[in-house]
Amino acid sequence: MSLINYSSREINCKVVYYGPGLGGKTSNIQYVYEKLAPETKGKLVTLATEMDRTLFFDFLPLELGEVKGFKTRFHLYTVPGQVYYNASRKLILRGVDGIVFVADSSEARFDANIEALYNLHDNLKEYDLSLDDIPFVIQWNKRDVPDAIPVDELNKELNPEGYDNFEAVAVNGDGVFDTLKCVAKQVLRQLQTA
Amino acid sequence: MITTCTECQARYQLDAEKIPPRVIKVRCPSCGGVFSLDGSLAKNQAQKEETQPQVKQPAVPEPAATVPATPEPVATVPATPEPVATAPATPEPVATVDAAPKKSSASVAVMDRPAPSSSRRRRSKEEMLARALVSDIMVYNQDLYDRAKAEGNLLEALGSEIKKSWELYKEKVTPEVANSTNHFRDALNEILADGDKLF
Numbered sequence: 001m002s003l004i005n006y007s008s009r010e011i012n013c014k015v016v017y018y019g020p021g022l023g024g025k026t027s028n029i030q031y032v033y034e035k036l037a038p039e040t041k042g043k044l045v046t047l048a049t050e051m052d053r054t055l056f057f058d059f060l061p062l063e064l065g066e067v068k069g070f071k072t073r074f075h076l077y078t079v080p081g082q083v084y085y086n087a088s089r090k091l092i093l094r095g096v097d098g099i100v101f102v103a104d105s106s107e108a109r110f111d112a113n114i115e116a117l118y119n120l121h122d123n124l125k126e127y128d129l130s131l132d133d134i135p136f137v138i139q140w141n142k143r144d145v146p147d148a149i150p151v152d153e154l155n156k157e158l159n160p161e162g163y164d165n166f167e168a169v170a171v172n173g174d175g176v177f178d179t180l181k182c183v184a185k186q187v188l189r190q191l192q193t194a
Numbered sequence: 195m196i197t198t199c200t201e202c203q204a205r206y207q208l209d210a211e212k213i214p215p216r217v218i219k220v221r222c223p224s225c226g227g228v229f230s231l232d233g234s235l236a237k238n239q240a241q242k243e244e245t246q247p248q249v250k251q252p253a254v255p256e257p258a259a260t261v262p263a264t265p266e267p268v269a270t271v272p273a274t275p276e277p278v279a280t281a282p283a284t285p286e287p288v289a290t291v292d293a294a295p296k297k298s299s300a301s302v303a304v305m306d307r308p309a310p311s312s313s314r315r316r317r318s319k320e321e322m323l324a325r326a327l328v329s330d331i332m333v334y335n336q337d338l339y340d341r342a343k344a345e346g347n348l349l350e351a352l353g354s355e356i357k358k359s360w361e362l363y364k365e366k367v368t369p370e371v372a373n374s375t376n377h378f379r380d381a382l383n384e385i386l387a388d389g390d391k392l393f
Contacts, residue, residue: 020326022333082330083323084362107221108329111317115326118319 002097002191004070010060011070013187014077014095015180018120019102020112021052021081024141027170028102029055029078032180035173052080054088064184067191074184083115090123098135098187100179102170103158105140105148113158131163135186138165139179144172200229200389219388230388320367321377327359328381339386348386349393356382356393 003012017025033044041059048054058075066072079089101120103113124130140154149157151167159165164182168175197220198205213233220231317325331352332339342351349356364372372378382393 021330082334083327084330084358108219109333111322111325112329115322118322 002194003095009070010073011067011191012058012073012075013097013184013191014075015098015100015183015187016092016096017076017078017100017102018089018093018116019081019141020104020109020116021083023081023102023104023109023113023116024139024168024170025078025081025102026053026055028100028139028141028168028176028179029057029076031170031173031176032059032076033057035177049080049085049088052082052085054078054080054092061184064188067188072188072191074187076180081116083112083119086119086123089119090126093123094127096129096134097190098183099131099137100183101136101138102141102168103138103154105142105151105154106145107147107149110149110157117158131161135183135190136163137179137183137186138163139168139170139175140165141168141170141175143167143174144169197231199227202227219385228384228389318377320371320375321381323366324363324377324381325385327363328378328385331355331359332386352386 002014004010005012017028019025030044033041036059040061042057044055044057046053046055055078056075058073060071060073064072077092079085079092099120101117103116121131124134138159140151142148143151151165155162155165164186166175166179166182168179170176199220213231215233218231218233219228221228335352335355338351339348342348345351360372360378363378379393383389383391387393
């Protein structure tokens with residue numbers, strides 16, 4: 001649910017990068033952060049747990065224009081991906097406006113992708129939400145690993161619903177902005193119809 | 195190099211250059227079993243193979259070890275390549291020079307190669323959770339895991355992580371389900387112990 005700041009005439013949209021541990025969520029956020037102009041972005045905040053991290057920052061994409069006279073400020077979050085840290089994941093999902101699921105293309109993490117998707121469904125359910133209600137994009141990350149599962153196979157196994165999806169090598173920035181633009185566009189579309 | 199699935203004995207030819215120099219897991223596209231491969235030995239073996247007259251270099255590099263490879267008939271050379279249900283490419287007889295032409299780029303082959311969907315069987319939610327937890331133990335402790343694997347003390351080195359994950363698993367699936375099934379133990383053996391009954 002977007003928060004509206006009337007004094008600054010901004011709509012705040014929360015986009016959460018979800019997915020299995022070490023799948024590239026942090027790489028996505030860090031790449032976006034590095035590439036944005038300093039005047040459009042806030043501080044990059046890192047909340048570290050014992051083994052995992054949560055990253056957060058906000059930015060005001062000037063090129064997106066206004067929605068009903070309001071500027072849109074995007075807040076990007078990552079969740080800790082390790083199965084163990086579900087309480088943090090659930091908390092970060094609160095008030096989410098858009099989700100990017102960063103899947104690890106490697107065969108070795110196939111089960112971790114599925115578990116993370118199950119977990120996303122379960123956690124959204126706790127907020128009476130489902131992926132049908134929320135802008136949702138899948139990113140097939142780590143396309144460069146030698147045991148990468150082909151995209152058509154990943155789509156068949158993990159994305160039978162046919163959500164928008166992109167191939168990526170987030171550490172190099174490949175596919176990072178395509179993914180972000182797609183989810184941002186969906187979020188804005190939802191705002192305009194709301 | 196040539197490697198053999200420990201489950202079904204299918205043999206595969208892999209490009210030693212594409213295999214990382216450590217112990218990795220390989221999923222067999224024929225039977226779906228997982229076996230280990232010591233990447234540090236791969237180059238040595240490849241060099242030995244090069245010196246053997248009956249094994250010729252493949253026309254182009256094969257994809258890396260964890261990519262589902264094509265079963266290679268080594269002992270017998272079929273007159274014509276036999277199509278394999280889950281194998282995407284044409285089987286390449288090892289003991290002949292007249293191998294079928296293959297894609298010229300290993301990286302393209304990796305990206306285009308259809309995965310053996312039949313070997314990635316459907317699992318129950320409990321199995322999936324067990325495997326994800328165990329897979330997490332490995333990727334979040336990769337250096338420790340590699341070292342412990344080489345030294346043969348996986349249980350001692352990863353004991354506390356395994357215990358933590360087991361407790362979480364029990365909490366999620368209920369202790370009754372956790373204790374009455376072998377999902378967690380199977381995941382440990384398959385993922386951490388490369389199929390050995392270590393746990």
